[in-house]
Amino acid sequence: MGERLSIALDAMGGDHAPASVVEGAAIAYRKNPALSFIFFGRESEVAPLLEQFASLKPVSEIIHTDEKIADDAKPSVAVRQGKYSSMRLAIEAVRDNKADAVVSGGNTGALMALSKLILKTLPGVNRPAAASLFPTHTGQVVMLDLGANLQCGAEELFQFAIMGDAYARAVLGIEYPKIGLLNVGQEDSKGHPEIREAAQMIRESDFDLNFYGFVEGNHVPEGVVDVVVADGFAGNVMLKTAEGTAKLIRIFMQEAFNSNWATRLSYILASQTLKRLRKRMDPRRYNGAMFLGVDGVAVKSHGGSDAYAFSHAIRAAAAIVEHRMNQRIIDELKLSKIHHANQETGAA
């Protein structure tokens, strides 16, 4: 791998692939010149695109394959078939130490299933989780799980807290991230037994986890915590509801500014400020769901990503590698196991 940070890209995954993938790589490379890329996909389509980005070409390689995993393929089918799919080959490049991370805009379920199968999970991790960032009043928040595990026990939620902590340190650069458990109220008596038990596990653990307690859906956009932990069902509902609500208000604002000459003039006057605000809320900047707990770095880019959004997924993957996030998860979970064992034998 040399000194460059090598990213394996599923060139055929996503609605606008491979164009969005190649141009996304070019944007990411401009921001981070330490990157190099391996594109997995149809050479006849990828090579002409690469020609358009003179600076990108010297740090890029194409591995040709004609196969791709269909967007509507069931994960179980994707795992059995498609041995030479662009997604699978890209993941295998990470397993074989040809690349440091893989990014794909393809079928989410297939990417999760193949990542688990090919890369395996980190020692001590029960189940990998999908994590993503979201803007808040004070900065950004890490949300997990976003749908990989619909129902979770206390131990899984506890592990998600450790993995989310490591992710926030790596990607947000927060030294001591505040961790919240998503619930329907803040009092200790609220919620499922699994959530209450997870809260107790986090509180009683010896780690250096900065546990805030329970948070409700409205606390998350306020930015009261840096990491919010939920089972995959609630986490998915939270992320998509926040995205949908933000989009709705964007549409309402557009309609408002278009309503008459005064509002149109108003928009011109405030356009610079509103553009900055739109940038701050731009969902493309938060693109890239990280599969935490997989032994290797695998990032899912939104299927509808354009090049700019895709570049953010690449940059998120690079940050995780650079901050050696997985090593931190391994270390913390190892500590956890030792701690549990000590507690059980009364040695703590």
Next chain:
Amino acid sequence: MGERLSIALDAMGGDHAPASVVEGAAIAYRKNPALSFIFFGRESEVAPLLEQFASLKPVSEIIHTDEKIADDAKPSVAVRQGKYSSMRLAIEAVRDNKADAVVSGGNTGALMALSKLILKTLPGVNRPAAASLFPTHTGQVVMLDLGANLQCGAEELFQFAIMGDAYARAVLGIEYPKIGLLNVGQEDSKGHPEIREAAQMIRESDFDLNFYGFVEGNHVPEGVVDVVVADGFAGNVMLKTAEGTAKLIRIFMQEAFNSNWATRLSYILASQTLKRLRKRMDPRRYNGAMFLGVDGVAVKSHGGSDAYAFSHAIRAAAAIVEHRMNQRIIDELKLSKIHHANQETGAA
């Protein structure tokens, strides 16, 4: 009760009670002169407030009590103690046919527990659910359950669909409401077994339910359905995340318009339009969570409600009574039982 529609009000429930309750009643009365009110609470506090609203006084009665249920009281404690609490007496007025509906801004858990205990559930209803409205791109959506039932089986979700349908017909005036089940994807294979089974029950039922299928968190603000059904955990997360995200963007917009002279001028130019937009999104207009499935009309007003917000909870309660929503739920559930029975005996 005469021809007036009588609303029992817990005058002591809520952060700004009793002032917000009395003034809220005055606002509701201006909008709907068919209303009358019974205030349950401290006469020495309520009577002077009533003096301020000359038109309200003739249609109001005060039932004095010194007791109130504490905001942090556990529902189980509230049920055993406080036999003469303002909340309990207000609910009993509905049971005793002295009032057509009860509205309280007090302790949510206590209100639900006491409503179930005193009013009982409608015949055929397994568990009451809390429902509320939320603005969407095309109008408003009924969301339920919002936290009364954290985990639900397929039968409960199916009943929520029927109750949400009746609520949307009564309060939104939609003849044939589109019903969605909240899930993490739209494909039939997505989600918990309970959700998939509930979808099948709705699809196979003989009722006149307009079933859209599964919806995700981002579809709800788009307004693709008129009713969205979820278990109380996911529903609570959805509602609070939407509220919190809307509030965050409101703050961002305020900051944006305050940033320099151009943006301040811009705000002045667009202020009429922006005010209309703010009104459309005003959470106070959506105040009032209805306890569906209770044999009587019980509405929870947000604890932090001001008078304007409280007036909306009263108006929601009145609309439910006027549209005989509970009778519709009884009829539909009866049909459901007959249908199920017929199916089982092969008579369908």
